[in-house]
Amino acid sequence: MDVVIFGKTGCARCQSTKNKVNHLVSKWGFGGTVGISFVDMDTVEGLAEGSFHDVFEVPVTIVKRNQQQLARWDGIVPNSQDLRSSLESTSETAAG
Numbered sequence: 001m002d003v004v005i006f007g008k009t010g011c012a013r014c015q016s017t018k019n020k021v022n023h024l025v026s027k028w029g030f031g032g033t034v035g036i037s038f039v040d041m042d043t044v045e046g047l048a049e050g051s052f053h054d055v056f057e058v059p060v061t062i063v064k065r066n067q068q069q070l071a072r073w074d075g076i077v078p079n080s081q082d083l084r085s086s087l088e089s090t091s092e093t094a095a096g
Contacts, residue, residue, distance in 0.1 A: 001087070002035045006050050006060040008042050014059040017077045021061065024080060030087055063087065 003021055007014025018038055025034050040046040041058055053062065061078050063071040063086045071086035 001030075001033060001063070001065045002037065003087075004037050004039060004053075004062045004064060006039045006041055006046070006053065006055045006062075007058045009040060010042075011058055013077060017059040017061055020077055020080070021083070024083060025087070028084060028087070034087060 003025065005014070005017055005021060007017065018036075021036055025031055025036060039049050041050050041055065050060075053060070055074075057075040059073075059075070059077065061073045061083075062069055063083075070089075071082075073082075
């Protein structure tokens with residue numbers, strides 16, 4: 001399972017999203033099963049990837065499994081409980 005965060009390096013909300021997701025994934029014990037990546041929308045590669053995922057504002061946080069989007073938050077820092085629910089339901093689906 002992966003969490004992909006699209007953002008910009010100078011964006012405070014993007015940095016807050018990165019910090020929160022990293023902290024919570026570790027705190028909740030998903031560290032070994034959840035990969036977290038940051039796509040920098042200030043780069044050409046980041047813009048291309050963002051375009052592929054229809055990113056129009058930052059931050060965008062996407063929870064994916066096997067390249068399939070399972071949850072998404074656009075322009076906001078994900079709510080902790082919503083994020084946890086997405087990760088737990090995704091883990092249960094993968095285990096079942």
